[in-house]
Amino acid sequence: MKPTAALSLILALSASGAAFAQSGGAKTTEMKGMDMKAMPMDNMNSGSTAKTATHQATGVVKAVDTVKGTVTLAHGPVKTLNWPAMTMTFTVKDKMFFDKLAADKKVTIDFVKQGADYVVTSVK
């Protein structure tokens, strides 16, 4: 989870009542101890702090779906998002990128978070 997302979650929790405020110290510690690897990808989208930052990932293309406009990538760690290495699906809005995306090919992509999607903005 991004630090900003964790922070807003903590703020939301502590704002939700006196009961939380009293046990707030313990809750905060729990949040910080969360292991991101144990979290499904869906939960990574729960934060609402949608700041448009570009991230970069290098990995091997596992699958492309030109109809849905997606690419599945087994990528290495992404430090700007505190992501471990994983296999996940990115959204490809610009169909031109499919020229550079083929199964088993190693690529470096730039991507941004748009709503619940991670959208590819560049392929190298």
Ligand SMILES: [Cu+2]
């Ligand atoms: Cu990922």
